[in-house]
Amino acid sequence: MEKTKIDVQELARVLKLLGDSTRLSIMQYVSKGECCVCELVELLDMSQPAISQHLRKLRDANLVVENRKRKWIFYRINEHHVAYELIHQLLEELPSVDDEFEELDRKNLRIICD
Amino acid sequence: MEKTKIDVQELARVLKLLGDSTRLSIMQYVSKGECCVCELVELLDMSQPAISQHLRKLRDANLVVENRKRKWIFYRINEHHVAYELIHQLLEELPSVDDEFEELDRKNLRIICD
DNA sequence: CCCTTGTATAAGTAAATGCTTATATGATTA
DNA sequence: TAATCATATAAGCATTTACTTATACAAGGG
Numbered sequence: 001m002e003k004t005k006i007d008v009q010e011l012a013r014v015l016k017l018l019g020d021s022t023r024l025s026i027m028q029y030v031s032k033g034e035c036c037v038c039e040l041v042e043l044l045d046m047s048q049p050a051i052s053q054h055l056r057k058l059r060d061a062n063l064v065v066e067n068r069k070r071k072w073i074f075y076r077i078n079e080h081h082v083a084y085e086l087i088h089q090l091l092e093e094l095p096s097v098d099d100e101f102e103e104l105d106r107k108n109l110r111i112i113c114d
Numbered sequence: 115m116e117k118t119k120i121d122v123q124e125l126a127r128v129l130k131l132l133g134d135s136t137r138l139s140i141m142q143y144v145s146k147g148e149c150c151v152c153e154l155v156e157l158l159d160m161s162q163p164a165i166s167q168h169l170r171k172l173r174d175a176n177l178v179v180e181n182r183k184r185k186w187i188f189y190r191i192n193e194h195h196v197a198y199e200l201i202h203q204l205l206e207e208l209p210s211v212d213d214e215f216e217e218l219d220r221k222n223l224r225i226i227c228d
Numbered sequence: 229c230c231c232t233t234g235t236a237t238a239a240g241t242a243a244a245t246g247c248t249t250a251t252a253t254g255a256t257t258a
Numbered sequence: 259t260a261a262t263c264a265t266a267t268a269a270g271c272a273t274t275t276a277c278t279t280a281t282a283c284a285a286g287g288g
Contacts, residue, residue, distance in 0.1 A: 016133030
């Protein structure tokens with residue numbers, strides 16, 4: 001069974017989306033578990049529309065999927081994307097974001113919703 | 115021995131460069147062996163200045179290294195780049211470019227220079 | 229029902245990008 | 259030394275990008 005090959009244009013499209021530090025960070029956060037928009041706004045210290053627009057691009061490319069719970073919209077990485085394994089490896093090269101999540105907890109800005 | 119981590123900004127910079135199908139193809143070609151500019155112009159069917167400008171970006175980012183031989187300038191992938199292993203894995207996801215190199219041979223446009 | 233909260237979208241803008249054409253540079257050859 | 263070949267650089271331009279501010283929309287809570 002031959003491993004699936006990815007088209008150059010398609011891979012370039014994905015890499016272009018990941019080639020922005022805000023979006024790359026978003027991908028890292030949402031790969032650790034679901035994040036809602038307001039959490040990402042806090043984690044990345046950026047305006048809500050800016051985050052929303054980045055999320056739209058990632059969603060349009062199917063790199064993330066949304067999950068609506070009560071009044072929040074949670075995003076998580078799409079594990080079924082053709083390039084998921086590759087993206088996962090990329091993200092593993094990055095320093096941990098555990099501290100950022102802990103700080104979010106300390107500030108009581110983590111949204112727990114089950 | 116902990117594996118070297120790459121800064122988010124730095125990885126994003128690399129991915130941004132790879133997030134262009136022309137440059138991604140160039141990287142693929144020069145990872146298979148040295149290519150001079152005129153070969154890349156032929157392989158990618160683009161203008162010489164366009165290729166040159168893409169090569170400059172890749173060279174500035176240390177993703178490729180140049181090697182001057184006689185009147186040609188050959189480029190090859192920089193195996194010592196921090197993200198080399200990662201890039202190598204990315205390139206392995208792409209379909210082979212052997213046919214393109216063979217066509218170059220058939221057209222007698224391959225530069226052999228030793 | 230209103231009012232608030234969370235998120236999305238629209239419009240505008242400055243900066244970056246990727247080409248083009250024209251020209252410069254540098255090495256090779258006649 | 260002049261002509262040629264391979265490549266680089268400069269300038270110009272249309273398009274894309276990533277923000278901003280303002281507004282819309284959708285879900286909950288009083």
